[in-house]
Amino acid sequence: MTRTAASQISENYARDGYYFPLRAMSSDEAAGYVAKLEAHEARHDGPLQSNRRHQMHLIFTWANELVRHPAILDAVEEVIGPNILCWVTNFFIKEPQDGGFVSWHQDATYWGLEPHDQIITAWLALSDAPIESGAMKFLAGSHRDGPIEHQDTFHEKNLLTRGQEITVNVDESQTTDVPLGAGEFSLHHVLLTHGSHPNLTGNRRIGLAIRYIPTTVRQTKIRDTAMLVRGVDDNGHFDLLPDPKSDLDEASLAVHADATQRLVAALYSGTDRTEMRA
Secondary structure, eight states: HHHHHHHHHHHHHHHEEEEEEEEEEEHHHHHHHHHHHHHHHHHTSSSGGGGGGBBBGTTTTTHHHHTTTEEEEEEEHHHHHOOOEEEEEEEEEEEEOOOOOOOEEETTTTTTTEOOOOOOOEEEEOOOOGGGTOOOETTGGGGGOOOOEEOOOOOBBBSSOOOEEEOOOOOOGOOOOOOOOOOEEEEEETTTTEEEEOOOOSSOOOEEEEEEEEOOOEEEEOOOOEEEESSSSOOOOSSSOOOOSSTTOOOHHHHHHHHHHHHHHHHHHTTTOOOOOO
8 A cells, every 4th residue: 555545545534434345356256255155155044144144254254354354454544544444344244126225324333342433443345335335425524523423213115123313313415425336445543423314226235344443442341362463462352262273163163153152142231132133
């Protein structure tokens, strides 16, 4: 990455709370990852559901490759520094014309991570994500407003864990559409107001949200887990997780079960839920 490109990422991100598009891989490479995902789905009765939409980098070597992709980590490092943990991964998959959407929200809601300033999401498009497919929408500069009150809806078509949505109206005429091609990614701040509409196309929209944090960030709710993907961890705020040695091996499944249980405890604190929503 050139010095000019790095400076542009950090400056625009600080001002707007996001940066896009950035390219991690070719569209053909992205299609190869989709093929691996869909081969797994074909063997397990269809699209990913519940806990298997989350923390896939703990049980699949190919998903672990994605969270460690040098192009993604180089961009993330420009924002949060060289010592990087991958806290969580979430697949956001919108099936063709099925009505799935993401309400206006801030990522920080219910996460329990502090401080907020350097928590970042890299959203990687593994399929084309044009506006019509329900591409994300960002409200520029909203990360500077601080945390906003949210309400839980648990709407069955809302792809968020609690169907959470902010309690103030968003003027969509002031928002920015974030279309991405397969293999491209965006970066956004944990306090940025964002959301997305349903997929109106005849194709799946497949995105992987990778939640990165510097090693200085703490989890305030539980003793949590994370994976060190670049640099060193001199802070010890998280139990560090190993890479999967092979897809769905016994050891990685045990790691995934424990990490997901802890994640559920943090995200659903105050409810009676015991697994992630579909």
